[in-house]
Amino acid sequence: MTGYLHPLYAKSLSEFGTPVELPQCGGWLLERHIPNSDLKDAMGCYPLFCCTDWTRLAADIQKVRDNYVTISLAADPFAPVTTVDLSQYFQLVQPFKKHFIVDVSDSTDRHINWHHRYYARRALKQIQVRVVDDPKTCLDDWVRLYQILIDRHHLQGIKAFSKTAFAIQFEVPGLVVFRASRNGRTIGMHLWYLQSDVAYSHLGASDQEGYSLGAAYALYWSAIQVFKQDHARELRLIDLGAGAGAEGNGRDGLSTFKRGWATGEKVKYFCGSILDQKSYESLTATNRIWTDYFPLYRAGELS
Numbered sequence: 001m002t003g004y005l006h007p008l009y010a011k012s013l014s015e016f017g018t019p020v021e022l023p024q025c026g027g028w029l030l031e032r033h034i035p036n037s038d039l040k041d042a043m044g045c046y047p048l049f050c051c052t053d054w055t056r057l058a059a060d061i062q063k064v065r066d067n068y069v070t071i072s073l074a075a076d077p078f079a080p081v082t083t084v085d086l087s088q089y090f091q092l093v094q095p096f097k098k099h100f101i102v103d104v105s106d107s108t109d110r111h112i113n114w115h116h117r118y119y120a121r122r123a124l125k126q127i128q129v130r131v132v133d134d135p136k137t138c139l140d141d142w143v144r145l146y147q148i149l150i151d152r153h154h155l156q157g158i159k160a161f162s163k164t165a166f167a168i169q170f171e172v173p174g175l176v177v178f179r180a181s182r183n184g185r186t187i188g189m190h191l192w193y194l195q196s197d198v199a200y201s202h203l204g205a206s207d208q209e210g211y212s213l214g215a216a217y218a219l220y221w222s223a224i225q226v227f228k229q230d231h232a233r234e235l236r237l238i239d240l241g242a243g244a245g246a247e248g249n250g251r252d253g254l255s256t257f258k259r260g261w262a263t264g265e266k267v268k269y270f271c272g273s274i275l276d277q278k279s280y281e282s283l284t285a286t287n288r289i290w291t292d293y294f295p296l297y298r299a300g301e302l303s
C-alpha cells in the first residue's frame with residue numbers, strides 16, 4: 001500500500017471527515033456531517049478515490065449505504081474499470097476532468113514542446129533540482145511554499161491542506177519529493193506519490209524567486225527524466241494531474257502548461273449516488289440528481 005491507497009493518506013484528511021475503510025475493495029471514504037441536520041454523507045478522498053479491487057467496491061457500498069444520504073467520489077483515471085462498470089456502482093457517472101499523462105515507454109523528450117524545453121533548460125542553468133532523501137526534513141519548507149500558493153490562488157477547504165495534514169502525508173509510503181534550490185535556499189518543490197505502476201503528481205509550489213526563475217519548468221523536467229530512468233520501479237505512466245477550475249474544459253493556463261509535457265490525456269470521472277432518497281429530497285426539495293453539482297445540498301460549500 002503506497003500513495004493514495006495508504007491508510008495514512010486518508011488520515012491526513014481527517015479535518016474534513018472521518019476516514020472509513022472499505023475493507024473488501026481496499027479503498028477509503030470520508031464520512032461527513034451534513035450541516036443543519038443529524039444526517040451524514042460520504043465522499044472519496046481528495047483528489048482521487050483509489051482502491052485495490054474495484055470488483056468489490058459495490059459490495060462495500062452496499063454494507064455502508066444505510067449510513068449515508070449520498071456517496072460521491074472522483075475515480076482514479078487509471079483504475080481498471082470502464083464507464084459501464086462505474087455505472088453499475090453509481091447512478092451518476094460523468095466526465096470531470098482530463099489528466100495529462102506521460103507514457104514512460106517513450107524514452108525521448110520529443111513530446112515536450114519547444115517552449116517548455118527552452119524554459120526548463122534556462123531554469124536549470126540557475127536552479128539545482130534534487131530528489132530529497134528524507135522528505136520529513138523539508139516539511140517546513142514545503143508548508144512555507146504551499147502557503148504562498150494558498151494566498152496566490154485563494155485556496156480554501158480541502159485544497160488548503162494544513163501543516164497537520166502535510167505532516168501525515170509526508171509519512172505516506174511512496175512519497176517522492178523534488179526540491180529546487182538556488183544558493184542553498186529552497187525556492188520550489190514538487191510532491192509525487194508512486195502507486196502501483198503510476199507516478200502521481202500530488203502538489204507543487206514555489207516562492208516568488210522560484211516563479212521568476214521558472215522553477216516549475218525545472219521541477220517537471222527533472223521529475224519526468226528521473227521517473228523515465230527509474231527502471232527498478234517498473235513505472236508505466238506519469239500522471240501530471242488535471243487543469244484548474246471545476247469546469248475541466250482544458251482551456252485554463254494550468255492545462256496548457258501540463259499539456260506541453262504530456263504524451264496523452266486520460267479522462268477522470270465523477271461518480272455519485274443517492275443512498276437515502278427520502279432524506280435527499282428533504283434536503284434539496286428534489287428527488288433528481290442534478291449533474292451540475294452533486295450532492296445538491298452542498299452546492300454552496302467550498303470543497
